Amino acid sequence: MFEIDQPFIKFPSRRSVVFGTNAMVACTQPLACQAGLEILKKGGNAADAAVATAAALNVTEPASTGIGGDCFCLFYEAKTKKIHGMNGSGRSPSKLTLEYARDKLGITENSIPYTNINSCTVPGAAAGWIDCIEWFGSGKLSPGEILKPAIELAENGYPVSEISVWEWKNNEKILQTASPNGSDMLIDGRAPNVGEIMHMPNLARTFRELAEKGKDGFYKGRIAEAIVELIQSKGGVMTLEDLASHTTTRVEPISIEYKGVRVWECPPNGQGITALIALGILEALQDQGKIPSLDSLEHNSTQYIHILIESLRLAFADSQYYVTDPEVHHIPIKELLSKEYLSKRAQLINTSKASVDVKKGSPVNSSDTVYFSVTDQEGNACSFIISNYDGFGTGSIPKGCGFTLQCRGSGFILEKGHPNCLGPNKRPYHTIIPCMVTKEDELWLSYGGI
Structure with a gap:
């Protein structure tokens, strides 16, 4: 192996x-x-x-x-x-x-x-x-x-x-x-x-x-x-x-900085923004001191997988609501990827307990x-x-x-x-x-x- x-x-x-x-x-x-x-x-x-x-x-x-x-x-x-x-x-x-x-x-x-x-x-x-x-x-x-x-x-x-x-x-x-x-x-x-x-x-x-x-x-x-x-x-x-x-x-690709590298995705109507939101939440968790760093956790341990799942659940809750055809409906991409918004989403994660009912956030005021x-x-x-x-x-x-x-x-x-x-x-x-x-x-x- x-x-x-x-x-x-x-x-x-x-x-x-x-x-x-x-x-x-x-x-x-x-x-x-x-x-x-x-x-x-x-x-x-x-x-x-x-x-x-x-x-x-x-x-x-x-x-x-x-x-x-x-x-x-x-x-x-x-x-x-x-x-x-x-x-x-x-x-x-x-x-x-x-x-x-x-x-x-x-x-x-x-x-x-x-x-x-x-x-x-x-x-x-x-x-x-x-x-x-x-x-x-x-x-x-x-x-x-x-x-x-x-x-x-x-x-x-x-x-x-x-x-x-x-x-x-x-x-x-x-x-x-x-x-x-x-x-x-x-x-x-x-x-x-x-x-x-x-x-x-x-x-x-x-x-x-x-x-x-x-x-x-x-x-x-x-x-x-x-x-x-x-x-x-x-x-x-x-x-x-x-x-x-x-x-x-x-299209102009969208991206986010994560741990010294920049991750790039196609913008909506694809769901690539989901990965960027999740990475931003992970970084915010570290900034908030909820986890020392993802690398510090044992790979595929219970806590490691829990943190990934919770971050992705929040990210998907947003993308499955906001992602659509940008030529038909405005998508708040900049706001969804802002550090302020991602920090708010990260605050919803309990590092030892699963969220019961994950809902979309409000980034703006108002296989085959x-x-x-x-x-x-x-x-x-x-x-x-x-x-x-x-x-x-x-x-x-x-x-x-x-x-x-x-x-x-x-x-x-x-x-x-x-x-x-x-x-x-x-x-x-x-x-x-x-x-x-x-x-x-x-x-x-x-x-x-x-």
Whole structure:
């Protein structure tokens, strides 16, 4: 058993640390890792390789990710020592209101069920891939060259790995029943077995159209029409205009100083701010003398875990209320991360007793996902995360497209007046977060979570 023991990261592993001198791709599937490395060897940078890896993961681990879902990334630019952010999440259909969900669709729960087609927001991944290449890429490789490894995997076939098979079989029924096109992602009507060769020609076709036509190849024309036709055939309200009007957003990352390093996250509608709030509470606990320091506590001891849980409970109580689409509803980010507010939240923690009823604070007066990280020979890094949300998402496959549509709209709250209430043209609360840590402006860690 090998153990990493650093001030900020400590965990045991059965695997040795992987070292490299030029570049590295860290992801869940070796074939996807190979796709990213291929792009790096051709002169691409971390952003180019991240998109190649994301596309290859869509092929090799589709129960976790895909072009029918959303993505976010943070990009560390070594030349300027600056971190850039990208929000590649999609919005709800323009006709999908709270009243429509309640009155017309008869949804009585507090959220849209995962398998209901109206939980599908506009897929943001396709635009996110193209924009990631354009905004952060090397400029040396075209989208076609970057997507080529994934296209070849999908067309020529690949042996399916154990974990991917397990996920596939757990979702076999939904693929068989959610749409008439389940055969795109099944073999003879069933999930693949371990080591069985899986071919995905329709997904390869989708990737080719995106590579050749850019974002219009996905959000207009054949693919867009297939998406809308399927959604409307199942009682959904998404339109061609909803797809055509989609845009990726370039965002300014948010951060907090913690024990000599700076931790970076994408701003809402993602929940990355949760981690920053929790870290701020931990620091405040130390400033207040409630704990000497987190490092001084025995790792994974009762008190250590208690402090972490209580800090995260308070942080989640805030984020699950305040995090929503910032283009629709103001989010008090500055106030939530202020030392004054975090100190007040820390005062609520009893270091020897669990809180009974954790509620949001008032900062102002009045998995099923893949995460991966790529670094390149120039010192750039890309922290990238992409998801269908729950397994294969809705499980619905647009005709001739080879991918499932996400169910990210389940992240909306069906409660009038709630900041994250379902509304038209709105991005929902997102659980997936790419992260980075810098020390004196130098990249120290590229990581993420769901």
